[in-house]
Amino acid sequence: MSTSPTSRRFRASGPLRGTIAVPGDKSISHRSLILGALAVGETRVTGLLEGEDVLATAAAMRAMGADIERTGDGEWRIHGVGVGGLLQPDAALDCGNSGTSARLLMGLVASHGITATFTGDASLSKRPMGRVIEPLSQMGAGFTPSPGGRMPLMLEGAHPAVPITYRLPVASAQVKSAVLLAGLNTPGVTTVIEPVPTRDHSERMLRGFGALIEVSEEDGERVIRLTGQPELQPQDIVVPGDPSSAAFFMVAATLVEGSDLTIRNVGMNPTRAGLVGVLRAMGANIEELDPREVGGEPVADLRVRHATLKGIEVDPALAPSMIDEFPVLFVAAALAQGTSVTRGLEELRVKESDRLATMAAALKTVGAQVEEREDGLTIHGTGGEPLRGSANARVKTHLDHRIAMSMAVAGLASRDGVEVDDTSPIATSFPNFIALLDEVTR
Template identity: 55%
Template sequence: MSMQTNLSLSSQRTDNLAGIIDVPGDKSMSHRSLILGSLAIGTTKVTGLLEGADVLATADAMRALGVDITRHDDGTWVIVGQGLHGLVAPETALDLGNSGTGVRLLMGVVAGQAITATFTGDASLSVRPMARITDPLQQMGTHVASRDGGLLPVTITGQSEPMAISYESPVASAQIKSAILLAGLTARGDTEVIEPHASRDHTESMLRHFGATVEQTVRDDGTHHVQLHGGAQLIAADIAVPRDPSSAAFPMVAALLTKGSDITLPSIGMNPLRTGLITTLIEMGGDISILNPRDEGGEPVADLRVRHSDLHGINIPAERAASMIDEFPILSVAATQAYGTTIMNGVAELRVKETDRIKVMADGLIAAGAIVSYDDDTMTVTGGPIAGGMTVNSQHDHRIAMSFLTLGLISNAPVSVEGCETIHTSFPDFAKIMQNAGANIAETGS
């Protein structure tokens, strides 16, 4: 489905989802492919890149920073890297649209360059917290100017040799960690990030792929330490982007919940720091077969076969949250159809995503007839019938929109979702792809 504004979709009860569903390339790796390819010496070719609005915004930003990035007719992206010190100051502000990953990672990039850049975004991104990124960057010697509360627009003036720091992050966040590591590429000495537990590690893996030295250790107290050795050059290296497990979550849950369904999701990224939802759904009784495990582009991938299942509630440990942080909205939908109660711990980070995802999901699920409660760091859902028959505003959040469209597939009455245009940021053609598998999803009024 092409990108448009004010798109509303409606979904209704569906059975027998079937076939092969090709989900888009991994969003996290797509952002990083463009960024690290731009900072490397030589030409990098990327296949499987997610061509959603968020990633395209990152590509445009890298072009504005002086990088030659082109897309060939066969879908291959070619990046002519400028090296670690080759970026130029953009002539206008870098508009990252709705992309929290893009804006935060690029702040780290600019912090390690002797240039100044201003970052802007859409209405949703402009109320998301940036101080958690800019505070450690300031410790590295970066000059930062922003609105009160660290909000966009943010202007970053970087340094060609920022100070190497050891930063203890209060939360496990790949965005915080990645911004610091990207700034640390041009620092003298070693840059270290300490997390309470491990967040997704695509940045570390891809830095190694391009020739950097990165060490990851877990201490006796459970903290996760990542150390980047500064002063290295990045050398161009081709990348095959696996398919996004966060996008696969929606058809996966839809198939588990709808009677008679049997689908296959090929080439899904199986990085162990991204598979918390799969582990959780299997623990809940989900029939998910992991087939043909293999390595592609330095990352583990596998094909997933998913069939309708009777689920039961479980208590999900907080330490698993970082490996499924984007999947809690759709997990809460699955929990409405599980026998008993599902307790999701460690979800505070969801309250500073595109929206307060906990509140928005809880409010919508309750309006649909679900039994839900939550506090700052926990969400509890008790299974039962879903009445549906309501309209939800997605609050410009693509994962909220797709989660409620999935809910409509098992509701007694249709569910309408406003603001579905942001689905294009991560899963272009979501509605069309699900329709082809048998889902009843259509534009409102069509």
């Protein structure tokens, strides 16, 4: 990531028109690299997100012995080492800004007979790792973390690890995936119980690679059982467009009058597509064209046209299916008619920034009426009138890519424009975001 902040003012412009494709899904990109590196033979991936977060995962898997090469734009080849075949890395595994890289790779290392040090940037080093340390310690891994269970930390893998049954205390696909990845190289059956379902890319992809995995519904909870030590088969993976990246353009096209934008090849996995339903409930005009399945994942092209929004109360049960999209939903709510209420969002306080506090402050800076509570925001919309903007103030993003992109969208629906203090973190998940925004608003 760039060390010197790059500020930029985003202003109202013409309607968003045309057809675009957003970068590949971040969650699926991470997992395709990791599982490809554990398969025996050559896995080919097209549409891989080449943001800094995913490249951190690629570098870590290389450091542990996998042969990973980029063969073209979004096209990668991976020659795996086999389950159990990871090598001792020579240096620390630098996860940059990526909580997904850190937590998934900890799961992977936890059941191998190797020791690894995990480091990250200033933002990642503040994020809690206790939620993965706890179950992985139960499996036999040893951790020496920084104070507060944070990074940098040293992890000593257990070989053999012990299979566990673990009920997730907090809805987290990263924790679930860490335990399942540890379970791959653990004899016996590793079980994860989800009281609230989270994104299921790991289960779908593990099954695709040939892992022995069963998912069932028991007493209203999702139960995932993985039998360890399979040989994974290499795959050809087509990564769908990231719904979390498409979200910014969905909201922008909804808010800006005259917009008619088609976003191609967006992943519509029901554990991820909560935002589409919530925006429609607010009155958004989002049409799914050519729904199809690619590599076990549902995909569609989304046509989004300008619409007037009304405030709603968002069902807290939807939170896991759109956890990363709340910052840009808050922008939509700020321009809706009436009041929007969100609850059950404590998880947003431990993302790249405290996203509740950061978005509340950012939206107030540009003239929105926002009340912050412990578990969500109440936002009183402008009724479609543009936000005031930030004529004399920079919006603080706290090194958070999703805050930066959300406030860029707010700038398109403001009178004075919105100056974002630092756009450089956007490269972690959506390197061509600004170029694409400029292209569709010309």
